[in-house]
Amino acid sequence: xxxxxxxxxxxxxxxxxxxxxxxxxxxxxxxxxxxxxxxxxxxxxxxxxxxxxxxxxxxxxxxxxxxxxxxxxxxxxxxxxxxxxxxxxxxxxxxxxxxxxxxxxxxxxxxxxx
Amino acid sequence: xxxxxxxxxxxxxxxxxxxxxxxxxxxxxxxxxxxxxxxxxxxxxxxxxxxxxxxxxxxxxxxxxxxxxxxxxxxxxxxxxxxxxxxxxxxxxxxxxxxxxxxxxxxxxx
Numbered sequence: 001x002x003x004x005x006x007x008x009x010x011x012x013x014x015x016x017x018x019x020x021x022x023x024x025x026x027x028x029x030x031x032x033x034x035x036x037x038x039x040x041x042x043x044x045x046x047x048x049x050x051x052x053x054x055x056x057x058x059x060x061x062x063x064x065x066x067x068x069x070x071x072x073x074x075x076x077x078x079x080x081x082x083x084x085x086x087x088x089x090x091x092x093x094x095x096x097x098x099x100x101x102x103x104x105x106x107x108x109x110x111x112x113x114x
Numbered sequence: 115x116x117x118x119x120x121x122x123x124x125x126x127x128x129x130x131x132x133x134x135x136x137x138x139x140x141x142x143x144x145x146x147x148x149x150x151x152x153x154x155x156x157x158x159x160x161x162x163x164x165x166x167x168x169x170x171x172x173x174x175x176x177x178x179x180x181x182x183x184x185x186x187x188x189x190x191x192x193x194x195x196x197x198x199x200x201x202x203x204x205x206x207x208x209x210x211x212x213x214x215x216x217x218x219x220x221x222x223x224x
Contacts, residue, residue: 042214042215042216042217043157043202043214043217044214045211045212045213045214048210048211055210056210056211058211059211091156091157093157098210099206099209099210099211099212100144100145100206102147102159102162103147103157103159103204103212104159105156105157105158106156107155107156108156
């Protein structure tokens with residue numbers, strides 16, 4: 001199994017630009033999570049999907065952030081417009097059945113906004 | 115809101131010494147998970163604890179869940195350089211959200 005796949009692995013962009021992060025969960029997993037990790041704030045849950053439906057998006061920082069899961073094998077996290085404070089590592093994780101199951105994390109996307 | 119405190123923030127040990135990290139919640143938990151993140155890597159699941167007072171072992175790692183299901187610990191016996199990384203607890207109260215602790219970063223000196 002390929003595990004959770006994320007792209008790109010690194011993204012450098014200028015303030016004000018749109019950024020799209022992509023995730024392919026493990027086949028058969030019905031839950032998908034987007035996390036953001038920074039030194040200051042640690043690992044934060046941004047949004048959680050179950051069966052492609054957003055269940056909890058209370059962690060999404062503001063309207064500049066949006067996430068979609070059009071099907072069971074693909075999700076995107078979009079930031080528009082991006083700001084320097086969005087610089088972080090963004091992880092996607094998937095699990096078999098929500099938060100009571102182990103989460104498998106992707107390698108992450110390191111985003112730098114200048 | 116739900117709070118998860120993890121201590122210590124950092125721990126430096128000599129290879130062969132023991133290491134313990136603690137996780138404390140303000141509310142009763144339905145389960146707690148532990149993850150390890152190597153430097154530059156991503157979190158990797160280690161174990162899940164569900165029952166009150168549960169103790170699980172993985173080789174040199176011992177995981178405990180408190181009787182009140184509000185605290186947990188991870189103990190590593192005789193640390194090795196391969197143990198370096200950050201250890202996170204992840205707590206769930208039965209809702210939809212898993213709250214990660216801030217992590218304990220372990221440094222092992224050979």
